[in-house]
Amino acid sequence: MRRPTQSLFICGLVLLPVSFAMAQARRVTSNQRGAQNLPYATNDNDGNQWFIQQGGWLQSRGNMPVYSQGALLMINGNQPNMPNNQARWDEKTGELVLENLRAGNVVVTRRLFFNKDESYVRYIDVFHNAQNQPQKLAVMIQTTSNYGVNSGQTINDTKKPELALGWVGQTGAGRCVVETFGGRNGKNLPSVNWQQDSNQVQAQMQVDLPAGKDAAIMHLHSTAGSVEAGSQFITAVKMARMMASIPPDVRRLIVNFPASQSFIGDREVLRGGMLDVVELRGGAGGAGDTLNGTLQAKSYKLATFYGPIELPADRVVGLINVGQYRPRQLLVTRDGEIFGGNLDAQTIDLALSSGQVTQVPISQIARVGYRKVPGEPDEWALDKPMVALRSGDRMMIAMPEGTIDVLTRYGLLKLTPTSIAQINFASDETGVHEVTLTDGSKFAGLVSAEQFAFSLSNNQKITVPTSTLARLQLNTTAGDADDQPNATLSLANEDVLIGSLTGQLKVNTAFDTITVNAPEIRSLTRARDAGMDVQIVLWDQTRLSGQLDAPAVLCALNSGVTVKIPVPLIESYSQPLPQVSTETVGKVKQIVEQLNADDWKQRDRAQNQLIAMGSAIAGTLRELRGSQTPEAQQRIDAILKQFEKTPATAGPSE
Secondary structure, three states, rough: OOOOOHHHHHHOOOOOOOOHHHHHHHHHHOOEEEEEEEEEEOOOOOOEEEEOOOOOOEEEEEOOOOEEEEEEEEEOHHHOOOOOOOOEEOOOOEEEEEEEEEEOEEEEEEEEEEEOOEEEEEEEEEEEOOOOEEEOEEEEEEEEEOOEEEEEEEEOOOOOOOOOEEEEEEOOOOOOOOEEEEOOOOOOOOOEEOOOOEEEEEEEEEEEOOOOOOOEEEEEEEEEOOOHHHHHHHHHOOOOHHOOOHHHHHHHOOOOOOOOOEOOOEEEOOEOOOOOOEEEEOOOOOOOEEEEEEEEEEEEEEEEEOEEEEEHHHHHEEEEEEEEOOEEEEEEEOOOOOOEEOOOOEEEEEEEEEOOOEEEEEEHHEEEEOEEOOOOOOOOOOOOEEEEOOOOOEEEEOOOOOEEEEEEOEEEEEHHHHHEEEEEOOOOOOOOOOEEEEEOOEEEEEEOOEEEEEEOOOOOOOEHHHHHEEEEEEEOOOOOOOOOOOOOEEOOOEEEEEEEEEEEEEOOOOEEEEEEEEEHEEEEEEEOOOOOOOEEEEOOOOEEEEEEOEEEEEEEEEEEEEEEEEHEEEEEEEEEOOOHHHHHHHHHHHHHHHHHHHHHHHHHHHHHHHHHHHHHHHHHHHHHOOOOOOOHHHHHHHHHHHHHHHOOOOOOOO
16 A cells, blocks of 8 residues: 655654653643653553654554554645644643644644543544635544554444444554544545555544634544454543533534534533532623522423423532523423423522522523433433424424324325435425435435424423424334345435335347346446436346336335336446346256255255255245255255355356
8 A cells, every 4th residue: 555755754763762752751740731742652551651743643652552653634635834843732631732733724733632541532624614615535544553453443433334434454563553533423434545564554534624614533543452442442542421521612523423412502511519509691701600509499391482492400410591682591301301491480580608698680590500410321321213403402202103204206195204314304405305214215305294293201282383493303213234135226316215126127239128126136327418328237137228118117015105206317226135036046946856855966966956046045045944944944054154155146047
């Protein structure tokens, strides 16, 4: 793999004297403050000695160190320039901060935190767009080890297996490089590139940076004794604890880890420690006062645009006052619901630790937070049917009744709520609604209903206009992997449908019109601007090129919906498990019967014949297996295992 010239140069640098490095480490205590000259050295509890060089890249020293050059940052192919070799300590967070690195029109701040107890270095790279137009940044994090990688494993998001959370590489030193590049359900996860026996890994992602705005990525660097231990480190990262030590204004910028649940818009939910807390609005000096004590309310009554809501105090964890001129209150519950409206009370009673009860005017309050209780989870599950409104409200609901009608380019679809994963009503990219089904299908459309009736978790009925909806979540199992690969239809408008083509297709070729059974199609492709011209590959690798006779094809989605797709919208279709022809099914049945023959030689011959027919008959064998004798079932199982070990084959041999 090609390496930047700088990577080769840095690997050849003369090492600093160990005595100087240790002196640097001793000079910095747990209460670092002020300026810090680079390089900076520190140790962790696993015996790693970390060095931070100018520019913020990472190196390890000591006995068999594995990092030669870690966390090297590249933006649009260039390494940001650092004006000097000096960083500073953030006294509140304990982070080492490198500021004013520049890459073109992007200003970079690198924030480094050394977790000595858990033996990792955390990076947060903050990008500021210094120009008046948006930018798309090609961001790469590159690490080079001192030893070649004998084996490695990319750790993927279980919900999005094509995207990586991190990577573990077993080096020739007997210790692993462990790189964490994202968190589960992060909206911007990277692709990870590495090669066997190489000593370099690269994580690449695109970051959209609006004009004059900021965005950030976070990544962790550590070591482990085995690939299994490194994988466990990546998958077991506790996001709530990780995010808690990050400044709120930085935390909300991070794009490759899931957004912290403690934020409601730009405001963070306040929680008390030993006592409840009331934070007052800031005066002329900026930050407001805080009062600690015990909140006295038994319940909260809220007037909302969808009806009156009353919440017992033991369900509430916090309150946020939003709005400058006519403030409204957001009540946050223990299970993550948010109700917005106006409280019927004008004050909130707080018993101070002195015993005095004071009435705090709601108009003077910025936030209210209840103390945490033992056993309270770090994060809300938010895995039940739920509706989010554009106003910031978020409510758990019962599964709606009836169908949800969505007008699409494929006609009006009547979707059952159980087939819908979620509908995004507030897409920033398009003016239409984005529908995701439980089978993984994703397409654009318009929900035709003017309003929705929901039943809340307390059985209260509410009605909300569709125009007020931001997102409707009904199931959280969308796109989960199953035992068998799925047929996929990709369309030119970027919709993706998970399901199989049905019916018959007539293909007008140069020599004849050929009728094709759609379930027997292995793949179908249509070149852009090719009209009705397609190329079809059948289950037995027969290849046909021609023009479809009909203007549309039928696709039966795995969620139970059948849609009619205009041919000019088709980009590609793939069916990993196409059906075999009726004639071949009959032949397979005849041979399977011979698996029950009295003569063992005849049974062996039948088994070999079925193996020779190829993996295309695997589905037919699975269907026939249940009606066979125990020995025939064992032979079918052996055939299916044989198919799993060999690449997919075309079809029956004569």
